[in-house]
Amino acid sequence: MTREWLLTDAPQTRRQARLGALYQGWLTFRANRLAVLGLVILVLLLLIAAFAPWISPQNPFAQDLADRLKPPSAQHWLGTDALGRDILSRLIHGSRVTLFIVGTVALIAPVIGLFIGTVAGFAGGWVDQVLMRVTDIFLAFPKLILALAFVAALGPSIANAVLALAVTSWPAYARLARAETLTIRNADYIAAARLQGAGPLRLLIGHIWPLCVSSLIVRVALDMAGIILSAAGLGFLGLGAQPPTPEWGAMISDGRTYILDFWWVAAMPGMAIFVVSLAFNFLGDGLRDVLDPKGGRE
Amino acid sequence: MALTDTTGSHRVARLRRRARSVGGLALSLALTLLGLLLVTFIIGRVMPIDPVLKVVGERATQAQYDAAYQAMGLDRPLWEQFLRYMGDVLRGDFGRSISTGHPVIDDLRRVFPATVELASLGTLIGVFVGVPLGVIAAARRGGWLDQIARVVALVGYSMPIFWLGLMGLLLFYGILGWVGGPGRQGIIYDGMVPPVTGMILVDSLIAGDWGSFRDAFSHIILPASLLGYFSLAYISRMTRSFMLEQLSAEYITTARVKGLSERRVIWGHAFRNILVPLITVIALSFGSLLEGSVLTEIVFSWPGIGQYITKALLSGDMNAVLGGTVLIGTCFVGLNLLSDILYRLLDPRAK
Secondary structure (H helix, E strand, O other), X not given: OOHHHHHOOOOOOHHHHHHHHHHHHHHHHHHOHHHHHHHHHHHHXXXXXXXXXXXXXXXXXXXXXXXXXXXXXXXXOOOEOOOOOXXXXXXXXXXXXXXXHHHHHHHHHHHHHHHHHHHHHHHOHHHHHHHHHHHHHHHHOOHHHHHHHHHHHHOOOHHHXXXXXXXXXXXHHHHHHHHHHHHHHOOHHHHHHHHOOOOHHHHHHHHHHHHHHHHHHHHHHHHHHHHHHHHHHHHHOOOOOOOOOOOHHHHHHHHHOXXXXXXXXXXXXXXXXXXXXXXXXXXXXXXXXXXXXXXXXX | OHHHXXXXXXXXXXXXHHHHHHHHHHHHHHHHHHHHHHHXXXXXXXXOOOHHXXXXXOOOOHHHHHHHHXXXXXXXXXXXXXXXXXXXXXXXXXXXXXXXXXXXXXXXXXXXXXXXXXXXXXXXXXXXXXXXXXHHHXXXXXXXXXXHHHHHHHHHHHOOHHHHHHHXXXXXXXXXXXXXXXXXXXXXXXXXXXXXXXXXXXXXXXXXXXXXXXXXXXXXXXXXXXHHHHHHHHHHHHHHHHHHHHHOOHHHHHHHHXXXXXXXXXXXXXXXXXXXXXXXXXXXXXXXXXXXXXXXXXXXXXXXXXXXXXXXXXXXXXXXXXXXXXXXXXXXXXXXXXXXHHHHHHOOOOO
């Protein structure tokens, strides 16, 4: 496969056209250096999460009270926490929790939004009115407070944190999906598919959803950082993962008491959150260039 | 004569349109608030903690339990309970807080001014730094200030607010000693100023107590700057994109061709035209600071509504949680509506 074959203006096969489009996208993406940096960081994070038990230097749960609150050293690269646990190992294992929460929210919320938004936009009439009214109501709420109340009612756990974040973040996707649907709905190719006898369900799933997906992906990538921060906030308040699970937000909360004397306990997990959400912001910016050319750069 | 007639009917039509749009706003406000109450009601119902048990205690007999169950109206159908809940909330009755023992509304009245004080100062900082930053970034697009503004905003979008707060405490309080520590006031000044508005900065000015004012200021400045940073990240980005839109318009070219100075073009022409959308942005940012103050208040032990809700959460005090949620939600919705109305009033193009 050569470069010319990928970049040709007259692809011979579907496969060639598809691969060519992918390659074009990659070229656009690659031009944004920060986006590439974000991608590299996130791939590293995925690898770290996947191989956490093998690469973490120590057991993240092993307490050693004789070694508590030790500053960074050769033995504990990032120091130890109040129970003498190795902070680096806890950060490495915590990446799994973070990725799990962010990944599930990023799967659930856009799917709910896609479903509600496209149905509303495609059906129109009172269905649209009712669905969008509900969406607006949810959009008007303060998200974090609502998530707090949800978790409080359901009891603190990772699963409930995911649920609360998903319940509070779908409306934006519904709005977006509806707007996309409205522009697609009256396109000629939809009319053509309808004339061929496609039912509403087939039109929706086969012809409308695929076109909404790319703008949703961009939006999700840009929202990822926000989801991470909200999840960490819930963890910080003690409403996410429960001890001894090494969740980054909860680790900051553990270090809060010792901030003035043993700063590294709170500082390290915060750095991890910052780096990851910055990487997601970079990546989202690059994806927007590729997938949403009409949005354009500011 | 005919002419005045048409303008007259025009005016009537316009008034009618405006009335209809105000009516639409009122309707959507009512629906949103209804939704807010419905959601909080449902959250209150799915709570696994038994509210009756909280009232009668663990050792109550079955008869006492049943009596309390009926007295609380829990045997009525759900819709009837909801109507009663709605009526209570509309009268400002959120029930009694289990942890403080006071009616929730009294607690809210006590803690809310602290949050408003913090969020207002934060918004002020966000506006006074963010707006000029955004304008200059747009005027010198691609220049070094534009790059800085971009990084500042990006970092603001990626940083956990509670973590930055802790680091700020470490640096400015622990190491440098420039600011007061957690809390609203030092022990010496605590409760010295008679509360009028509940905002200590204002109250100490009213009382003419400079020592108290200085102490309160040294405590509020760090959390307020923190909130201000997040608000300026948002405000400066929005200002920049509004300005870029204006600066590419033809009237700007005209102004430049006329030979106006760049300063007049930017501040006198372009900036004046972004004031209306900017007001919307500032109102929204104030709303999000009210919400964002939850985490900040925990870090700085600030006795505001965020800390109140969180403490109530952890002790399963649902009345207090829901009361606080309704209050913040209402402010949020109210600010949205306010910015909407201002937009319609100030911008003649808005329909």
